[in-house]
Structure formats: C-alpha cells, structure tokens
Amino acid sequence: METTKSALASFVLAMVVYPEVLQKAQEEIDRVVGVDRLPQLEDRDQLPYIECIVKEALRWSASIPLGIPHCLTEDDEHEGHTIPKGSTVLSNIWAMTRDEEIDPDASTFRPERFLNMDAKTAERTDPRATVFGFGRRTCPGRYFADANIFMVVASMVATLNIAKARDSKGQVITPSVEFHSGMTRYPPEFTCNITPRSQRAEDMVSKMLTSLLD
Ligand code: HEM
Incomplete structure (x- = not known):
C-alpha cells in the first residue's frame, strides 16, 4: 500500500506543479475514450501519454529508494570489486532512476522523456x-501495482481537475516538490484543489459507485 500510495501521491503532486501534463493527458483521454464512459484497462494500448505518466510517476517517486537488502549466497565480483558471500547488498534504485547520463533533468516530472523511443531504448530506460x-x-506485486496505478491515473485524469489551491487570502499555494525518504519515499502532505471535471464525469462516477454498492 505504501508504495502504490507513494506513486499516486507523486502523480497528484506532479499534476499540481505541472498543469500542462494534466492538460495533455486529458486531451488524450477525451480523444481516445471520449466523455461518455470511464477508461478501462483495455484502453491502455491506445493511451501512450498516460502510459508515460505511469512510468514517470514510478520513476519520480522511486518508492523504495534503496530496495530491500539482499544477502549474497555466494562470492561475487562487480567491476573489479570482490563481494564476499554473506554480504548485505543494497541496490540504489533512486540513483538508477536519476541517471543524468541517460536523461538530464531527472528531478523534473516529464513524461515526454519516454515518448517516441525505439524498442531497445524503451526497454533499457523503463523504470x-x-x-x-x-x-x-523481485516484487511479486509489480503487475498488479502497474495495472492499478494505470487505472487510478487514467480514471483521475478522465474525471477530475487537479489544481493549486488558494489560501484564506486568495493567494495561490504552490506545493514544494520534496519527498520524505527512508525505507519508503513519498511526498509529504500538500494542499491542492481537486474538483469534478464536469457534471457528466460526476454522474458517471456516482453511477459506478452506486452499482458497486448494490
Ligand atoms: C509502486 C508499487 C510498488 C513498488 C515500487 C514495489 C517495490 C518493491 C521492491 C523494490 C521490492 C524489493 C524487491 C527486491 O528485494 O529486490 C518489493 C518487494 C515486495 N513487494 Fe512490492 N512494490 C510495489 C507494490 C507492491 C504490491 C501492490 C504488492 C502486493 C500486492 C507488493 C508485494 C511485495 C512483496 C510481498 C515483496 C517481498 C518479495 C520477497 O522478498 O520475496 N508490492 N516491492
């Protein structure tokens, strides 16, 4: 839960700080899915920009930044260093998601970095x-997490506007982009303004919830 929550909170933070990303995503959903139904998993192949947002949310959040410690069951060697059996090894996932040699500007939420890649580069850079x-x-929940995050991102993009909130004096609140880091990494609580995108979107969500509760 913590990891999925971290990726989704990072997604919401990104939508607040990078409104142009949300706008582009909403344009794609409206073009592909339309406004008369909610997105489904089957739509995934036709939603390349949403796909890039899912990848970027996973990359940007790096929810378990140092992985879970592994113990070597036999002696190993890495780039000339001997690592004896029994050593505890931490994988610096955070650094791997921020390899500036592959792509500079790693701290920016920029789904476009994954667009228009040839298959080999896409495989090499897939977070x-x-x-x-x-x-x-390896995480046994990865396929579930990936599908779940896709569905939440696509559904939120289709039905909600996510924007900066205003304080009691009417001043716009821009949340700072920062992450708590420890075993898991996630943005601290921040304020934003989430509203239904349209009456039609609100009705669709209400209808779906009613059918689930029946
Ligand atoms: C964004 C979502 C998620 C991320 C980033 C994530 C990441 C990870 C990582 C880095 C590990 C350590 C793997 C290793 O030792 O090399 C792990 C382990 C694990 N994850 Fe996930 N995870 C996510 C979601 C989930 C979900 C949804 C489930 C369950 C439904 C799950 C269940 C597990 C379990 C049981 C392990 C321990 C596996 C083992 O040691 O044998 N994870 N996860």
Missing part, C-alpha cells in the same frame, strides 16, 4: 525494470 527490485526477490 519498471528497476523500481520493483531485482532477481528472485
């Missing part, structure tokens, strides 16, 4: 190959 850990203990 899903790093943020879920490595080897035999």
Whole structure:
C-alpha cells in the first residue's frame, strides 16, 4: 500500500506543479475514450501519454529508494570489486532512476522523456525494470501495482481537475516538490484543489459507485 500510495501521491503532486501534463493527458483521454464512459484497462494500448505518466510517476517517486537488502549466497565480483558471500547488498534504485547520463533533468516530472523511443531504448530506460527490485526477490506485486496505478491515473485524469489551491487570502499555494525518504519515499502532505471535471464525469462516477454498492 505504501508504495502504490507513494506513486499516486507523486502523480497528484506532479499534476499540481505541472498543469500542462494534466492538460495533455486529458486531451488524450477525451480523444481516445471520449466523455461518455470511464477508461478501462483495455484502453491502455491506445493511451501512450498516460502510459508515460505511469512510468514517470514510478520513476519520480522511486518508492523504495534503496530496495530491500539482499544477502549474497555466494562470492561475487562487480567491476573489479570482490563481494564476499554473506554480504548485505543494497541496490540504489533512486540513483538508477536519476541517471543524468541517460536523461538530464531527472528531478523534473516529464513524461515526454519516454515518448517516441525505439524498442531497445524503451526497454533499457523503463523504470519498471528497476523500481520493483531485482532477481528472485523481485516484487511479486509489480503487475498488479502497474495495472492499478494505470487505472487510478487514467480514471483521475478522465474525471477530475487537479489544481493549486488558494489560501484564506486568495493567494495561490504552490506545493514544494520534496519527498520524505527512508525505507519508503513519498511526498509529504500538500494542499491542492481537486474538483469534478464536469457534471457528466460526476454522474458517471456516482453511477459506478452506486452499482458497486448494490
Ligand atoms: C509502486 C508499487 C510498488 C513498488 C515500487 C514495489 C517495490 C518493491 C521492491 C523494490 C521490492 C524489493 C524487491 C527486491 O528485494 O529486490 C518489493 C518487494 C515486495 N513487494 Fe512490492 N512494490 C510495489 C507494490 C507492491 C504490491 C501492490 C504488492 C502486493 C500486492 C507488493 C508485494 C511485495 C512483496 C510481498 C515483496 C517481498 C518479495 C520477497 O522478498 O520475496 N508490492 N516491492
């Protein structure tokens, strides 16, 4: 839960700080899904920009920044360094998601970095190959988490406006982009203004909730 929450809170923070990303995402949803139904998992292949937002939210949040410690079951060698059996190894996932040699400007939320890549580059830079850990203990929830995050992102983009809030004096509140870091990494609480995108969107969500409760 903490990891999915971290990726989704990072997504909401990004929508507040980078409104042009939300606008582009809403244009894609309106074009592909329309305004008469909610997005489904089956729409995923036709929503490349939403896909890039999911990747960027996973990259930007790096929810378990140092992974979970692994213990070597045999001696190993890495770039000339001997690592004896029994050593505890931490994988610096945070650094891997911020490799400025692959892509500068790593601290900016920029889904476009994943657009128009050839298949080889897309595979090499896909954050899903790093943020879920490595080897035999790779996160078993990764496919569920990925699909879940896609559905939440697509549904929120389709039905909500996410914007900066105003304080009691009417001043716009711009949340600062920062992350708590420890075993998990996530943005601290921030203020924003989330409203239904339209009456039609509100009705669709109400209808869906009513059918779930029936
Ligand atoms: C954004 C969402 C998520 C991220 C970034 C994430 C990341 C990770 C990472 C980095 C590890 C350590 C892997 C390693 O040792 O190399 C891990 C382990 C694990 N994750 Fe996730 N996870 C996420 C969601 C989930 C979900 C939704 C579930 C369950 C439904 C889940 C269940 C687990 C379990 C059980 C382990 C321990 C596996 C083991 O040690 O054998 N995770 N996860």
